[in-house]
Amino acid sequence: MTETGLFSISSTETLMILRGFIPTVMVVAIGVLVGKLDDSRHQSTLTKLIDYVFLPCLVFTAIHRHPFDLNEVLQIAVAVTVMVCLSTVAALCLMRDRPGAAGWNHLAIIFMSSGNLLLPLAYVLFGSEGLVKGIYFHLCVLLLFHTLGAYLVKGKSDLRSFFRIPFLYPMALGIAAASLPLPGSENLVELAWLTEKGIHIAGLGALPLLLINFGYPLGLIELSALRQGLAGGALRIVGGPLLAFAVIWLYRQVGWLSMERGYDILVFVDRRTTEALLILGASLPSSHHALRMEAGGGLVASQAESATLLVSVLGGMFTVITVLFLVDAYVFQG
């Protein structure tokens, strides 16, 4: 905590938030530019690089440097499941499908961009601890997407697709590496560390690529379609954080994320980071996955769903930073 005022431009926390958030918006904007320069023809190149090389590297190095805690995973998994389920109910009740839309617009409302946006933001704002929690969050969202999400639009879940996600396996490797004892030989340790360093450098490359990948197709969406996405987009970026705050409140009540400071402040910091990550994740704009699933490998889906994405992105620029300030005020400093 610093002496200057909470929302003073010179307060350390305000500067940190701005220094984390604005650059990520800048890089997403560059992604839009890249998409336009590229005539948006080669997103699959970006996606392949991210999915098969960079994201697995990022996940492996983040996970293996962090002691595995099943409790932490469960906390995040339960919170994400509750939020997604309640979002589903809200979306189904409040948003009527267009005829023949088969629930695609609902996916854009229910599921947030837990990969492209959350991972870089979590790293920049909350460091490596935030990144690990973000990875668990993303994994849970993907699982629900391929089960509940697939069921909503196709009538049946698609768990096989979930197990084809490349980063699952480096994640398992990372957990194993974090849990196993270090080898005795110093040369082996040195070799492993140098190899890991290369993987780590590659993993860091994932951060801007994820953001660029997010921005890439946005340039294709016509602004004239914005009106169609207003309700859905608003539901995503306003309803999401409200749900998250409610879940956090519940967690505190049942003692799952206790407010007790205890002797070791790091335990307290860790709990608050989990809360912050859950709230941030829930407040993010719509996910590409929904659109990719509908478009079946094409770039963007139909206008309504794309409009929801665009509204959530444009509105999210204001709501996400507001949420970050609220997180700092009421979670970290509360």
Place this chain on the structure above:
Amino acid sequence: MANFFRPGRGRLILVLLLAALATLAAARAPGDARKVRKVAIILFRGETPSERGFLDTIHASGDFLVRCRAFNAGQSTDRLREILANLDASKYDLIYTFGTMATQSAMDKIKDVPIVYNVVQRPIEAGIIRSWESSANNVTGASNIVAMESAFRTVALVLSIRKLGFIYNDQDPASKIQRGDIAKIQQKFGFRILDIPVRDLESIPEAMRQAVSAKLDAVFFPADSFIMANAGTIVALLNKHRIPSIAIIPEMVTENGALISLGPDYYELGQLAAQNALEVLGGKQPAQVSSKTVRNLHLYINLKTADRLGIDFPLQLLSMSTVVR
């Protein structure tokens, strides 16, 4: 007698006045009826926030008027020995000691006067007390114990450390104990330790040369009075060579520019030691007064040092730490 109490306004007023005066005389200013106690304060490096906490609490006592006499060893072990050799402990009701070395030295000499220690990292391992609940001797006090794993995890949140320097005074037993604790977590976190012992002012430059040439990822400062007293010089050099420093004593961050510390509030620690001292002065045996530690640890971050070293702290750490700019 009956005449005296004959109803009359003037006499009634006089009686009331006399009664008031008698009451005032009985309600004497605090201190006047307080028992006087004498405390010898043995310091290794002068007054610190711990002593301020101790003295403020002691002097605020309603039961005792405590007269303190300070003996400052000025970071010199010879001077410390001299102080203890010349000290007539029988003149004092209680001896206050700062740090492991001073406490152990005092215990060797003083057996029948209560000793209250403060800022001792590992009192059990140092043989000062038998257990936290009971010392089984004439000693009690407050410990600034910090789990080495917690301290290391603090900095591991922002840095990847493979080679850690451990700067310590090899004359101080507490530092050696803390070195042992670091060795226990070495395997778990996968780093190597380079020992950088210093024993006096003259050995510091050579130790710093060793630290710089070893290309360390970070340097760890244990709770060590000698190192603390020379922290300004040591940390300035480390910062110049962009080597991050982790401390347990917050002053090293707030005043000397170390990067981060995880430790107790030392003023609060002094207050805890004072509470023990007051219990002993009140008649309890030191062995009956359990040793205390603070309830919470605090994080301190020096943002200027972080900027210089090019280290970005995550938002949650900044928000929940005391940040020095």
Place this chain on the structure above:
Amino acid sequence: MSLISPEMLLVTRAMLPSLTIALLGVLLGKADSRRELNQKTISNMVYYFFTPCLVFSSLHKRSFDFLEFTLIGGAAFLLIAVMTPIAFHFKRRAGVRQNGYCLPIIFMNTGNVSLPIALLLFGNDGLAKAIMFHMMNILILYSFGVYLVSGKTDFRHFFRIPALYATLLGVLAATTDHQAPELVMQGYAILCKGSDLLAYAAIPLLIVNLGYSMSTTTRMSTFRDDATGVFLRVVLGPALAFGLVILYRKLGWIPVGADLDPLVTLGHRTTEAIIILNAAMPGPVMAYLLNVKFDNCPEKAASMVALGTLAGLVTIPLTLHFINLFIAG
């Protein structure tokens, strides 16, 4: 010197992370049998966005000494200038038409490999000097180098090179005394942070792309030419640098005798060591990027860069040994 000398270990340590990333690219290439990855898209992103940010990020945080830059940057310029006709002569003899073939011979990898070694062996002073060498190298690479591979003689094209502006901005930022209102400084810090974020992707993307190119089978028929090109780079390069250092000494630009202040003497010897060390570096991965961007024999460039990097595992420690013998000794 033993077979596995400390210098060799040092160089291996500096290179192993890059080799790991290249391996990832190779594996991706092998898995992508239908060649669906569009390398042009990747190189465009790197050329227009990531590399300029990397250049700016690495330059703006450093301090800058114009006099020293003249000495060290001048050495880089001279080495490139001397190597250029040699490379072209070899290109003609090898029967290669594209100028891109010369890039990995003329220019050096003064970033990835040289900087960590400079820091480890020569400390912060060595690092600062290595950065100056690096600055000049990339300045010429992104001007003259682009001219060579693009084939564009129109001088206006020179002004469309993003990394050039990034270099100039970085040097400007490094040399300017930052006295501006707090708000402006915070805005600048935010921009720098954005630049740092983008810079993360430059090197890994480049090296993955390089590995991807290497995943196609290298034809043995060109191996001899590629190896000769590599030889010129990693053997002739440091030999020329030794000659240049001797010339500098003869001209009095670098004093030979010991100064009253031993630190000044050490500084002179460090300057010499850095010039020779950088001249011993293999061809830069950036050269490969330019070859891809302008479709100028990227396969050969990839081959020479990769071969050069592997050869560097042997030649760089040897060079360090000679530096120790003749410069520091």
